[in-house]
Amino acid sequence: MTKTSTEIQNDIYQFIQTYATTDDQQLSESDFNRVALDLFDYQFKSNLPYKRYAQSQRKSPLIVNNWQSIPLMPIQGYKQLTLSTTPVQKDEPVFMSSGTTDPNHRSHNYHPSFKVWDASMKYPFKQFVLPDRDKMTILGLFPGEKTNSNSSLSRYVTKAIDFFGDDKSGIFIDENGMDYQGIVGALKDAERQGRPVMLLGASFSYVHLLDYLNEQKLTFKLPVDSRLFDTGGFKGQSRSVDAQDLFDAIKNTFNIDRDHYINMYGMTEISSQCYDQNLVRLYHHLPLDYTKAAPAWVRVRILSTDTLQPVESGHAGLIAYYDLANWNSCVAILTEDMGIQDENGFEVSGRVQGAEAKGCSIAVDQLLHANQM
Template identity: 30%
Template sequence: MDSNTIFNIQNAADFEDVALQVFNFQFKNNRVYRSFCDLLYIHPSDVTCIQQIPFLPIQFFKTRDILSSQSAIQTTFTSSGTTGNETSKHHVTDLDVYNKSFTKGFEHFYGPIEDYVILGLLPSYLERQGSSLIYMVDAMIKTSKHPESGFYLNNLEELKEALIKLDTEGKKVLLIGVSFALLDLVETYQFQLKNTIIMETGGMKGKRKELIRNELHDILKSGFGVEDIHSEYGMTELLSQAYSKGQGVFECPPWMKILTRDTEDALSIQPAEKAGGLNIIDLANINSCAFIATQDLGRVKTDGTFEVIGRFDNADIRGCNLMVL
């Protein structure tokens, strides 16, 4: 399939059509996904809408090579995991698709990356290899073309001074950070920022007690002096991201869609507004698997936006925006 088709989706009808094409393609070319569909006795001839497409449990990325392409693997993104747990592996055969996805996805909601000074506060990710989030933010830093853009590790005082200076100068700033590091920053320094977007990627990474989103955002709003905390929802197994501009309500780019499944019947798709397990269609996963049943619990609204409200019991606490109630 031509990956450009994915990024030319204009409406719901386009999405449905392309999603069914991708399903047919992956059924034929992804051995793991084909075996999964066969076990469910589901064939493309039986599938006429996206609600009938089987969603591969996300755990398969820990134990199998999920590939729909015969091309050479260009890189492998890995999850951080927790001690003693297997990590997920997402083999990427075409990095250009990922580059297009995170660039077009961010610009769909926020405008050109070049307009922003990009500051990354992602210590737990910087300290390991294979993070798709670090790859994305590093590319955004390079695209921004602002000399002030860059990563921060433990140099919080330097970051504080940069934030105050850039905000005072009226520059558009995006500070994207893991939750525990943002909390460390506001516990040490207080801000009154006017031109800065604070975007959390979730996760305490075992550094702190997990907080519900409202509690985390209230602390961050007070500490940074901003009205809203933005959020990024992504994970190793996806090549696209959803974004929230406040209140924990996420919106997907045109090539990504969220459905919820019944917690007791994994094959039953829920109606809007009913909480359930999050199933994700990420068409940027053209070369792996675009249909994933995650371990997150959430609710999809009638307008297609969604909330993450927790995780299934015994699921690993990891990754981006996987905060537990």
């Protein structure tokens, strides 16, 4: 019997609680497979566009017997279709992708409840970003939820401070721009008091902050254990930035070493994030590894851009993302990001380009054809 929305959310929440402190996917594999199949069954019955696409791939809960066989929703589906297992309410929270001013060409991910989303965010953040402490000063360099309620990253930054920020924490950017003077004051206070801080923002937040600090000829010797968190990439609308140049600038400006720089992989269309492993490994006295790890309720596979079949370890391909926390839309997503994976983790190598996009294009064509009315 297909489970209800409440039952599905409770099962996923319980899974997250059970495996919150481990990224050992072998330990959770049996339970992951069970919950993923239940979730696919629920979404197949309750999410009509996903059902139509699955049927076009000759996939159904009667045929699919392992999570690897669950049909992957092309990420473009979130722009073209309403992917929700529950009826969309007038004032229902929805995350929308950035990059265009036309709301009709932005991804939409609906969230009738944040219980699972918040749990999925909270535990890996503690594991990978704060492995050495429960609270610290967090300086947010991305607008918060009150400023942009349609941004998943805005909610992320707000919840990070709610869950893990001390009373010196805050968000230093809003609709009027970045509060450079406030950031400088907070950094000087931390430097003077010997209090470690975390800078937390989108990748290009740091480009603009570093430009300002360079113009003002300001540098800081932040205390040991300070860290910098970013998400996204450095190919922006204004200019591209070389990653090594950025690492050098961060070291010279903030006194934060590369091993305390963490990048998070996330997007509007998913509900869980993956993290660089360097900080958690550093504090557990393990060899450093800068590849990304997924929480126990996420699986990542790398697929051929031509055939959408798995590639060998160490070979580049499209990132396929299986996320139990994405209970209201699609558990399995075909991204447009390229990656490389080995036994330790995976790296994101960029966006799919040109001829490499063949597999994505075919999948999107099949999706739209299946949902023609």
